Amino acid sequence: MQDLLTAPAAPYLAVILAIAAGLTLSWLVRRLVLKLNRKNTALRETSRKARLPLRFAMCLIGVRIGLALTSADEEWWQIVDHALLVALIGCLAWLGIAVLHIIEALVLSRYRVDMADNRRARRLRTQVILARRIGVALIVVVAVGSVMLTFPAGQALGAGLLASAGLFSIVAGLAAQTSLTNVFAGLQLAFTDAIRVDDVVVVEKEWGRIEEITLTYVVVHVWDDRRLILPSVYFTTTPFENWTRRRSEVMGTVEFDLDWRSPFEAMRGELKRILAETALWDERVGILQVTDAVSGYVRVRILVSSSDSASLFDLRCLIREELVIFLQQNHPTALPHVRIETTAPAAAKTRPEAKRAPLVSAADDRPRHPADPHDSQMFAGSIEAVARSRAFSGPGEEVFEDREKAITAQDKPEADEG
Known part of the structure; x- marks a missing residue:
């Protein structure tokens, strides 16, 4: 050996x-x-x-x-x-x-x-x-x-x-x-249960899910497939929304601004039909309420619930689309309307419009004087304006009578010669 x-x-x-x-x-x-x-x-x-x-x-x-x-x-x-x-x-x-x-x-x-x-x-x-x-x-x-x-x-x-x-x-x-x-912020997040992987959060006005948690940063998968990288200390010092902190079930709203003639009971019946035919609803909450009625519109709010945030988003889109089609086909008067009312001027209500005599005769096309020279609208609005209107009113009745007599006198000799 x-x-x-x-x-x-x-x-x-x-x-x-x-x-x-x-x-x-x-x-x-x-x-x-x-x-x-x-x-x-x-x-x-x-x-x-x-x-x-x-x-x-x-x-x-x-x-x-x-x-x-x-x-x-x-x-x-x-x-x-x-x-x-x-x-x-x-x-x-x-x-x-x-x-x-x-x-x-x-x-x-x-x-x-x-x-x-x-x-x-x-x-x-x-x-x-x-x-x-x-x-x-x-x-x-x-x-x-x-x-x-x-x-x-x-x-x-x-x-x-x-x-x-x-x-x-x-x-x-x-x-x-x-x-x-x-x-240390990452360790705090891991063992204090503030956020978890796959939690639905709203940070920096962006909706997304927690994709990864490291010792120094957190990756948020935003709804449009972008990634938001945030330091771990952000979640310990800045307020943020966690939609799945205690449970994954969430609730959401769908709002409409409709006309005052909206059929609320018919809309409630249609809402029940939509919820009964979809698997996106978790059968917890499904109500329709009128929350406001000002400024010419009636605000209708629908509150529904779902098992998770992704299903809730799809459910809200489905309800919005189905109810819009329902109102278009069955109750078009419930759609938003803009009402405009026209009224006559105040002066026309107080006295009738002044009648003016024709300035040209239909028989001989000779100029005629107006029935009332003071009805001229060139000057109006005050006592001084009325005075100016009288000054610029033109010749009076006697002037027109003298002109007619002169014309008649000229026509009479010619008739005598004939």
Whole structure:
């Protein structure tokens, strides 16, 4: 046995046997875990994430043991052993992260979010995701620190950092004040249940769903497929609307401005028919009320409820469309009307319009004087205007009589000569 361990080919043989043993052991571990949880189909699908890091870790452990038994006195042993140790730390960190992903998948598989009342599932989903991310960050930090401690220079650096920890913490705290604020705000959001993944919120006058919650920011999926990225501290310092804080059921309104002749009872009957024929209504609330009647219109408000916000939006659109068609086809007088009333001038109501005599005779086309010169409308509105009207009224009755006599006298001699 001693000769076998000291043979020149012993290191190579040890490496081969160690790799074979590591692969076999990792296969046995995986088969044992799956057999103990054979009823859990989700574990079989997610356990593949840990297959590669488990194999590498087992092989590295076997190789280190094999080389330590066969080549501990060799000059290259220290360098190879240190490299294997660093690789083993990296594989163990990789395995730890994979295990966290498996635990997350197993927990989330037990709580479905595609249900009507999924508040508890969404809350647990948010907390598990954030806990997994925190765990991944801790594993990475520990792994990097462990690798640094394997170097002699790294140990000295660690001692120096510990000696100046007070000054370093003050400088780091001032430099990363905003980032640390967002980190603590993210932790607060995760464990105070203020928002959860898939919550319906209204932020910055935008309607959307919480798509992702990290330690530093929150992603809101806006209704038009845009993404609104907000820092975590926003949700701890700024008021916002959460439509699914306690339950997913919500209520909404549909409003109409109609004429005063609107048939409210007929509209209520049509509303009942629409709600009875659609699956968007959750049968909790469905009423029609007149909420205002001023400014020439009657405001009709319809209050309905639905199982979630998406169904509520579709239900409101359906009610609005169906009732508009109903009023157009059956009650067109209920549609909004604008009424305009015309009245005669005040002067025309007080006295009849003055009659004017024709200025031209139909028989001989000779000019005639008006019946009343003072009826002229050139000047009116005051006593001075009436006086001016008299001054500009033209010749009087005597002037017209003299002109007629002169014309008659001229026509008489001509008749005598004939």
